[in-house]
Amino acid sequence: MADRRDFLKTAATATAALAVAAPSASALVRPFRFGGAPDPEALALAGIDAARSAGAQYADARVGRYRRQSVGTRERQVTNVSDSESFGIGIRALVDGAWGFAATNDLSLDAVARTAAEAVRTARAAKRVQRRPVELAPVTPVRGTWRTPVAIDPVEVPIEEKVALLLAANASALKVPNVRFANSGIQSLREVKTLATTDGTLVTQTFFRVNPSFSATAIGNGDFQSYNEELAARSAGWEYITGLDMPGNGERWAALAAEKLGAKSVDVGRYDLVLDPRNLWLTIHESVGHPTELDRAMGYEANYAGTSFVAPPEAMINRLQFGSELMTIRADRVQDQSLSLTQWDDEGVPADDWTLIDKGLFKDYQTTREQAAWIAPLTGVKHSHGCSFAQSWADVPFQRMPNISLLPNDKDVTMDDIISATDRGIMVTNRGSYSIDHQRYNFQFGGQAYWEIRNGRVTGMVKDVAYQATSTDFWRSLDMLGGQSTYFMGGSFNDGKGEPGQSNAVSHGCPATRFRNINIINTGRAG
């Protein structure tokens, strides 16, 4: 156990040096434990000790304990109530610059030692097929705890209360003529994650996230039309869900589904596109978020999610005019209620907040410790931006998207200002069908509801709309930007990437916007 004593000594020194970053031990959130199961911190430390003993020069271990709960309803009945827990450890080892990983749900100390040895063995096997050894950017060791600020733990709210809220929302929707179906649901999760690294970091964080959903379907005249309300998933407690007032709003949302039955099918052509932030957030995710992932730009995702048009870095950083001067994009893991909110990433790097695109000019990528050095000579940034994340203890951490947001206008530009300045436009709200190519050039996005704008006024609802463009053409056509009052933060609860596929939760904030002269297609006449 000499290694562990050394570790504790290092960690204690680090804590003293980082008094601000590390809350006092009394604030430590202890994950609840299984009978007989070892303490998560002791397990994580045992994991890195064993990896070092087996030959790792660097190792980290994540012990995860999760509760995930899901409630689903349709019309007047419950379709699903489920609650799952998962507990396990994943150990990552770096041997001669090659990675290996192993994970198990068996939390005996013997199994943890075997798993650490398997990670080291896997790293040695990988070393035989390696061209460039991994180098990790420096990080200051840290010790502490953190939890998502919430008033009410959403997992502990009684199922009865959740079901009553959802059925009330459905009942409200079903009052609307022609609305025959209503679906609603809430996913809630609490994840406790302990990270130990051989650099001396030992942190435990507790995350809370909720994902509400609501959709209504109207049937009539040989047609059916659905409307999904954009209820943003958030890192938040139950108080966020009750604040959405789903029972009070269900009728209003469902009325949009019914109204779509009578909406005019859109005429194809070029329009000025007015985007509600409830639609734009996903367009940012797809056309800005994914192409600025450094692993994609370097080809690491070529076999699955694809590469990026923002490549190679030396031709892009401070050179690519990504969008108009109104476009300033920030990446962060610090916004209140954002899905990517954390104190430290899965490598113990503190949450960061940085500029990806400044007045349309591309400046920087999303990075992990392994990636920082790849572009440090171009950006001058030697540290990781803290984008390492694994979806669970059973998965390998890799570069995942932080929150990526479009900054609002300093001036108080409202949606009404944008509409009244538009002669011939289409306004789109909420996330609909979305598809983009594997280098993130050509996209085609839809929404849930659309309106035509003529001579500065909304003239009526239209349907079967999608907008199709190339990412940079689109962002260069951004010519009106709403102010802070129009800012909305949407989010994806399950963004997929990697092989094996891993899910990441990420938010995107943005104001109302207008894009000039965009191609609108009719999805009802597509096939």
Place this chain on the structure above:
Amino acid sequence: MATTSMNPREELEAIARRALSFATADETRVSIRNDSVGQTRFAGGEITTSGASTDRTVTITSTIGRQQASASTNVTDDESLRRTVDLAERLARLSPEDPELLPGLGPQEYATIPAYDPRTAELNAEQRATAVAGLIAAAKAVDPSQDLFVAGYLEANANHGRLVANSKGLMAFHADTEVSLSNTVRTPDGTGSGWASAGAREWGRIDAPALGRRAAQKAVASRNPVAIEPGRYTVVLEPQAVADLIPLLLGAFNARTAEEGRSPFSRRVAGQTLEPGQPGPTLLGEKIADERVILYSDPTDPDIRGTPFDGEGLPTRRRVWVENGMLKNLMYNRFWAQRRGIPLSEVGGFGGGLKMAGGTQSVDELIASTPRGILVTRNWYIRSLDQRTASYTGLTRDGTFLIEDGKIARSVKNFRWNESPLLMLNRIMAIGQAERVSAGMVMPSLKVSDFNFASISEAV
């Protein structure tokens, strides 16, 4: 990778019996999955991440009267199992009554489907690295004059046991393995990209160097693509490109959705409005596709070897969805089947993989008979556009070529398409040989007329 020393079946059955012994609900179902996975990922000609994980999850579904809920855990000592059973029962008591809930099934008989390959289950990090090294070397050898960029993924999955048991004596167990290896080769100038993949239950069926060569040949051949005008083209879809499209129709075979008027297989009557629960007319028994189309699920098919039961322990059986172009069956769940007077033997069906019957022609023969058309290797980012017509949008990727006078004339830029796989099945010109594209999925190549390419993508 494997964690169990005793027979996995006995071990899982013992866990199920222990869990059931703690239950006090009217009915209790126990579902267990015990999986281990070994994976190796590579890019730039080197391994980037690799690892192994093992897990065993027990899900308890408790029913009290017409109230039901489930809870799961991956800790299987007595205390944890008891706590999880208690949680499921507590959640069930808190849940409102489900008017559609049916009693659990009694003991059933299942087909024995041998699908577990010990060599695949035991494939270790060294063996995976050796296979990846062989693939990379074969890919690079296709054109040693340029430093081809090789990226890919190898995953060996061992499902040591999947078990469903309930308090009425039902006990179902199945084990299988599945391995997949895919790779993408890109030319260093960034203008060419090719892809190849294979999947099987047995590692011995995967030829890693052949996959590397195939992807590299496509990458080299696809360099410097030219843009051609979007529009409606005859296409030759390779089996993977077909496998990207046809399974999209599975949801449309849902009987309830069709009878509720929400599917392309609903018969829509102008002015008619259905109440929920009032079944309406469908296209069952009518021609929905070219008469050569045969589409079915069958867990016992040797090319599929699927799971012989579903999540409730109901046996999966051969289920023909489309026969000679006719909509032959819709997929009923137990509740909807009972309501519609459909026998239990005709319920369910998606556990049996998916197979579309093939013809005799190779992809090369389909090309040779095409005066002008587009060859598609695979599709990407497919999303629904319109449920009424089963229309989708997506893009071609990793090897798109112009066919002229029966030959590959040149590489072309990728397209975004807006198309309905269902309507496409009415425009079939030829059906090529079927092949296994992944464990449980068999698809032919297809030649189809008037495929709707809507815009050009600059992506390579």
